Amino acid sequence: MPEHRRVLDANTLVSRLLMPGGTAARAVDHALALGVPLVSNDTLAELADVLSRPRFDRYVSLAERQHFLVLLGGVSWHRMTRGITPAGAHRAGCALRRRRP
Numbered sequence: 001m002p003e004h005r006r007v008l009d010a011n012t013l014v015s016r017l018l019m020p021g022g023t024a025a026r027a028v029d030h031a032l033a034l035g036v037p038l039v040s041n042d043t044l045a046e047l048a049d050v051l052s053r054p055r056f057d058r059y060v061s062l063a064e065r066q067h068f069l070v071l072l073g074g075v076s077w078h079r080m081t082r083g084i085t086p087a088g089a090h091r092a093g094c095a096l097r098r099r100r101p
Contacts, residue, residue, distance in 0.1 A: 004035030010046040
């Protein structure tokens with residue numbers, strides 16, 4: 001059976017994290033069940049930037065947000081203009097840690 005790939009954007013991933021029972025969560029979970037989600041390095045960088053904002057502290061801890069990025073990196077392909085890299089989420093997680101004052 002061919003491997004299925006689904007493209008996920010930052011808004012969908014943020015919604016998945018914040019509302020685990022919502023529509024976005026079901027869509028992401030469905031994509032995971034069917035195959036490999038595709039996430040660009042730009043999307044991971046945007047996601048790390050968005051999740052580093054203090055306004056998310058009251059919803060999800062920084063540790064949980066970092067863990068989410070690491071998990072995402074373990075189950076997705078990261079596409080760059082120069083090729084595919086499996087280390088994108090690690091770099092995004094590092095960016096999330098650095099941004100916090």
